[in-house]
Amino acid sequence: MSQPSPPxxxxxxxxxxxxxxxxxxASGAALAAGRQLLVELAPPLTAASSTADLQRSRHWSVDPExxxxxxLLLAGRASQDPLQRLRLLRGQGWGRAPLAAxxxxxAALAAEAAGEPGxxxxxxxxxxxxxxxxxxxxxxxxSLGRSSQDLRPQLLQRFPAHPAALAAALEARDGQHLARWGxxxxxxxxxLRQICRGADRTRSLQERRQLSLALAQLSDGRAAVRCxxxxxxxxxxxxxxxxxxxxxxxxxxRQAEERLLTLARSQPNSAEARxxxxxxxxxxxxxxxxxLPAPLRDTAAVQARxxxxxxxxxxxxxxxxxxEPSSWDLQWELARKALLQRQWPQAMxxxxxxxxxxLPAPLxxxxxxxxGYGAQALGDQARADALWRRLLRVSPGGYYAWRARLRLGDxxxxxxxxxxxxxxxxxxxxxTWHPLGSADARLNELWRLGLALEAWEQWRHQRAGRVAQSExxxxxxxxxxxxxxxxxxxxxxxxxxxxxxxxxxxxxxWQRELQQHPRRFQAAFQAAARAHRLDPALLLxxxxxxxxxxxxxxxxVGAVGLLQLMPETAAELAGAPTSTTELQQPERNAALGAxxxxxxxxxxxxxxxxxxxxxxxxxxxxxAWLGQGQPDPRREPELWTEAIPYPETRxxxxxxxxxxxxxxxxxxxPC
Numbered sequence: 001m002s003q004p005s006p007p008x009x010x011x012x013x014x015x016x017x018x019x020x021x022x023x024x025x026a027s028g029a030a031l032a033a034g035r036q037l038l039v040e041l042a043p044p045l046t047a048a049s050s051t052a053d054l055q056r057s058r059h060w061s062v063d064p065e066x067x068x069x070x071x072l073l074l075a076g077r078a079s080q081d082p083l084q085r086l087r088l089l090r091g092q093g094w095g096r097a098p099l100a101a102x103x104x105x106x107a108a109l110a111a112e113a114a115g116e117p118g119x120x121x122x123x124x125x126x127x128x129x130x131x132x133x134x135x136x137x138x139x140x141x142x143s144l145g146r147s148s149q150d151l152r153p154q155l156l157q158r159f160p161a162h163p164a165a166l167a168a169a170l171e172a173r174d175g176q177h178l179a180r181w182g183x184x185x186x187x188x189x190x191x192l193r194q195i196c197r198g199a200d201r202t203r204s205l206q207e208r209r210q211l212s213l214a215l216a217q218l219s220d221g222r223a224a225v226r227c228x229x230x231x232x233x234x235x236x237x238x239x240x241x242x243x244x245x246x247x248x249x250x251x252x253x254r255q256a257e258e259r260l261l262t263l264a265r266s267q268p269n270s271a272e273a274r275x276x277x278x279x280x281x282x283x284x285x286x287x288x289x290x291x292l293p294a295p296l297r298d299t300a301a302v303q304a305r306x307x308x309x310x311x312x313x314x315x316x317x318x319x320x321x322x323x324e325p326s327s328w329d330l331q332w333e334l335a336r337k338a339l340l341q342r343q344w345p346q347a348m349x350x351x352x353x354x355x356x357x358x359l360p361a362p363l364x365x366x367x368x369x370x371x372g373y374g375a376q377a378l379g380d381q382a383r384a385d386a387l388w389r390r391l392l393r394v395s396p397g398g399y400y401a402w403r404a405r406l407r408l409g410d411x412x413x414x415x416x417x418x419x420x421x422x423x424x425x426x427x428x429x430x431x432t433w434h435p436l437g438s439a440d441a442r443l444n445e446l447w448r449l450g451l452a453l454e455a456w457e458q459w460r461h462q463r464a465g466r467v468a469q470s471e472x473x474x475x476x477x478x479x480x481x482x483x484x485x486x487x488x489x490x491x492x493x494x495x496x497x498x499x500x501x502x503x504x505x506x507x508x509x510w511q512r513e514l515q516q517h518p519r520r521f522q523a524a525f526q527a528a529a530r531a532h533r534l535d536p537a538l539l540l541x542x543x544x545x546x547x548x549x550x551x552x553x554x555x556x557v558g559a560v561g562l563l564q565l566m567p568e569t570a571a572e573l574a575g576a577p578t579s580t581t582e583l584q585q586p587e588r589n590a591a592l593g594a595x596x597x598x599x600x601x602x603x604x605x606x607x608x609x610x611x612x613x614x615x616x617x618x619x620x621x622x623x624a625w626l627g628q629g630q631p632d633p634r635r636e637p638e639l640w641t642e643a644i645p646y647p648e649t650r651x652x653x654x655x656x657x658x659x660x661x662x663x664x665x666x667x668x669x670p671c
Contacts, residue, residue: 042057042061042063042066044069044448045057045066045069045070045073045448045449046073046433046435046448046449046450047073047076047433047447047448047449047450048433049073051074051077054070054073054074055070055074057069057070058070058071058074058088064094065097067092068092068094068099068103069449071088071089071092071103072089072092072099072102072103072106072449072450072451073449073450074088075088075089075106075110076449076450076451077450082110082111082112082113082114083110083114085106085107085110085113086107086110086111086114086116089103089106089107089110090107092107093107093123093126093127096130098131098134098442099445099449100130100131101127101130101131101134101136101137102136102446102451102454104123104126104127104130104131104136105127105136105139105140105454106451107123108120108123108124108127108139108140108143109139111123112143120143121143121144124139124140124143124144125140125144127140128140128141128144132158133158135159135162135454135457135458135461136454137158137159138155138158138159138162138163138164138165138457138461139164141154141155141158141159141164142155142164142165142167142168145168152168152172155168156168156169156174156177159461160177160180160181160464160465161181161182161460161461161463161464161465162457162460162461163185163457163460164457165177165181166178166181166182166185166188167185169181169182169185170185170187170188170191173191175188175191175192175194175195175211176195176207176210176211178191178192178214179192179210179211179213179214180210180214180465181464181465182465183214183215183217183218184217184218188214189218189220192211192214192215192218193215193220193223195211196211196212196215196223196226196227197226205231205232208227208228208229208231209228209231209233209234209237211227212224212225212227212228212233212237212241213236213237213240215227215244216237216240216241216243216244217240217244217467218244219243219244219247220244221241221243221244221245221246221247221248221252221255221256222245222248222252224240224241224244225241225245225255228241235263235267235270235272235273236272238259238260238262238263238272238276239260239263239272239275239276241256241259242256242257242259242260242263242276242279243256243279244256245259246279246283253283256279257280257283257288260276260277260279260280260288261280261288261291261292263276264276264277264292264293264296265293268293268295268296269295273296274296274299277289277292277296277297277299277301277302278299278301278302278326280292280302281301281302281304281305281326282301282305286305286306286309289302289305289306300317300320300321300324300326300327301324301326303316303317303320303321304317304321304324304326304327304329304330305326307330308330308333308334314330314331314334314350315353317330318330318331318353318354322354322355322358323358325499325500327354328354328359328363331350331351331353331354332363332366332367334350335347335350335351335370336642338350339370339373339374339639339642340631340639340642340643342377344374344377344378345378347370347374348371348374348375348378351367351370351371351374352371354367356368356371356394357503359503360498360499360500360501360502360503361394361395361498361501361503361504361509362395362398362498362499363499364391364394364395364503365391365394365395365398365400365401366400368387368388368390368391368394368400368404369387369388369391369400369403369404369638371387372384372385372387372388372391372404372407373407373638375387376407384407385408388404388407388408389404389408391404392404392405392506392670393506393671394503394506394509395509396506396509396510396513396665396670396671397509397510397513397514397517397658397661397662397665397670398513398658398661398662399654399655399657399658399661400658401658401661401670402657402658402660402661403638414535414664415601415606415608416534416535416537416538416597416601416606416608416611416660417533417534417535417598417601417602417606418529418533418534418535429519430518430519430520430522431482431483431514431515431518431519432514434511434515435447435448436448436455436476436479436480438476440462442458443455443458443459443476443480446458447480447483452480452483452484453483453484455480455483456480456481456483456484459476459477459480468493471496471497471500471501472497472501474493474494474496474497474500475493475494475497475501475512477490477493478490478491478492478493478494478496478497478515479494479515481493482494482515482518487518487520487548487549487550488547488548488550488553491516491518491544491548491549492548494512494515494516495516498512498516505671506670506671507669507671510669510670510671513662514662514666517540517544517659517662517663517666518549519540519663519666520540520543520549521543521549521551521562521586521590522536524562524586524587524589524590524591525539525540525543525590525594527587527590527591528587528590528591528593528594529594531591531594532591532594532595532597532598533598534594534597534598534601535660535664537660537663537664538597538608538660539563539590539593539594539597540659540663541656541657541659541660541663542563542593542597542612542615542656542659543562543563543590543593544656544659545652545655545656545659546559546562546563546564547561547562547563547564549562550562551584551585551586551589552584554580560580560583560584560589561583561584561585561586561589561593562586562589562590562593563589563590563592563593563596565583565589565592565593565596567579567580567583569596570583570592573592573595573596574592578592596615597611597615600614600615600619603619604622607633607634608657608660609633609637609640609641609653609657610622610633612652612653612656612657613625613641613644613649613652613653615656616648616649616652616653617644617646617649621646621649625640625643625644625645630643631643641653641654
């Protein structure tokens with residue numbers, strides 16, 4: 001039998017071909033749209049993302065940018081393993097996006113750390129060739145400049161304020177560059193003083209002014225004046241010199257006053273003269289105010305000081321300048337005096353003379369707490385409770401939130417001492433990650449990817465040495481500084497910003513509170529707290545106020561380390577002499593400080609007000625403040641604190657106890 005012939009395959013006609021083509025095109029478009037939808041729906045990776053999420057994104061994401069983000073975040077978590085960092089970053093420096101420059105830099109640093117200088121040089125060269133103007137190239141110029149000295153001048157010219165340029169200037173002993181772009185760079189102060197001691201008339205007037213300004217910014221007024229060597233000062237320099245001299249001895253303070261009066265008389269309408277008048281109004285002796293020109297006498301700061309001394313009407317001052325910090329200070333000082341005299345109606349008149357809604361949150365909290373206190377004293381408990389509830393929405397952390405919660409019955413008084421079986425734990429990371437929220441998308445991206453140092457260096461480069469002054473700049477720079485571990489300056493800037501920023505939502509205010517309260521040296525504080533049966537939050541609270549977690553800092557009177565122990569006190573606690581080097585060790589300082597705090601708490605039967613005030617002023621001084629018509633610290637602790645005659649101790653006690661409350665609330669968001 002013959003086999004049947006196979007069927008003949010029919011070729012599609014023109015219409016069929018068109019239909020097939022359209023089907024393929026639609027399928028491709030659907031796949032592309034689906035891929036794009038997946039990319040858009042996926043939440044961005046951040047420093048808070050889990051390692052598992054990062055690993056999945058690195059291996060399986062359809063978006064190459066997301067894969068690079070994951071690689072950078074994982075590389076940051078592998079900081080102790082340079083070879084692993086190199087593996088993670090291999091092939092991720094593609095494209096022209098600014099993040100490619102950062103990736104090449106990170107890879108080059110990893111290669112150097114892994115002992116592969118040849119590979120590092122290739123990566124640095126690629127970075128410099130492809131991204132010559134990107135701040136990351138400053139590090140390339142610095143590294144390659146070790147063997148090619150002609151690159152260092154390019155570094156100083158192209159990126160003058162970048163940390164790499166400041167390090168190169170210090171190595172080259174280029175004091176003039178440091179004076180202009182980075183007088184606070186570590187090691188610059190000694191070089192600047194040395195240059196000024198040898199300064200002569202061959203230096204130009206501009207150079208001498210720059211060196212003088214740099215030393216004034218370092219608060220060395222005497223050296224700054226010597227460096228200027230009698231040359232005329234600009235208004236800005238005159239103001240900076242006065243600020244520095246005011247921190248000196250009595251003779252330097254008189255010099256500062258003379259400079260400020262000279263500035264006021266010569267340029268009474270300048271911004272510098274107004275700042276100078278404000279400085280004079282803050283001095284203990286206000287006699288110089290009478291010598292100011294009339295326009296400067298009629299300013300908020302001067303009139304507020306005169307009103308405080310009953311030489312002007314406080315109502316007029318508050319009515320004319322309700323948004324000026326000097327008016328806020330005046331209102332509080334007068335209200336505090338009335339409260340201590342138990343003149344409740346007068347105190348309430350003063351406390352309600354400004355609208356708390358127009359004040360920054362910390363100052364509004366103070367106002368609302370004492371309004372509630374006055375209302376309670378006048379028998380209106382319902383109003384007191386309503387004011388304290390409002391306070392907690394405005395400012396959920398800190399001293400006044402703690403006192404409001406206690407008075408509302410939301411919390412009970414606690415003893416910072418712990419029994420042996422209570423343990424001591426400080427859970428969680430040192431800092432909770434939150435978006436940076438700046439107006440600069442590049443800074444936000446670097447921060448999101450955990451590249452805090454890169455964000456800080458880019459910020460410095462963009463600022464070109466300008467000092468942060470506005471509240472938004474202070475907030476941003478403070479966060480960047482704390483992100484790279486510069487808590488001494490960063491936390492101070494965050495606190496400054498908090499005293500100027502407008503009120504916001506409870507949740508955002510709580511975020512700001514947490515940003516001001518990192519939990520550094522947790523192992524050292526936890527061990528010390530456990531050994532001496534203390535709440536570890538108390539050690540964090542004291543260290544936050546004493547040293548801003550800067551282990552090597554020393555005070556003007558010789559106190560050293562995290563908890564600012566005097567060597568004599570430390571020797572007594574240790575039973576043997578202790579060196580400055582020893583007290584700069586976090587574990588040793590924390591252990592001795594915890595022992596002293598435990599002694600003070602035992603001495604005062606667990607009363608945190610008396611113990612914290614004693615830590616600052618000494619138990620002898622605190623003993624002298626008890627009785628003799630003073631408020632009872634156990635029944636009226638808030639009034640007792642306001643009656644402390646030392647302004648420093650008064651503020652210190654409230655700050656530390658506010659820190660303590662915030663640290664205790666860390667894992668219990670109060671909003």
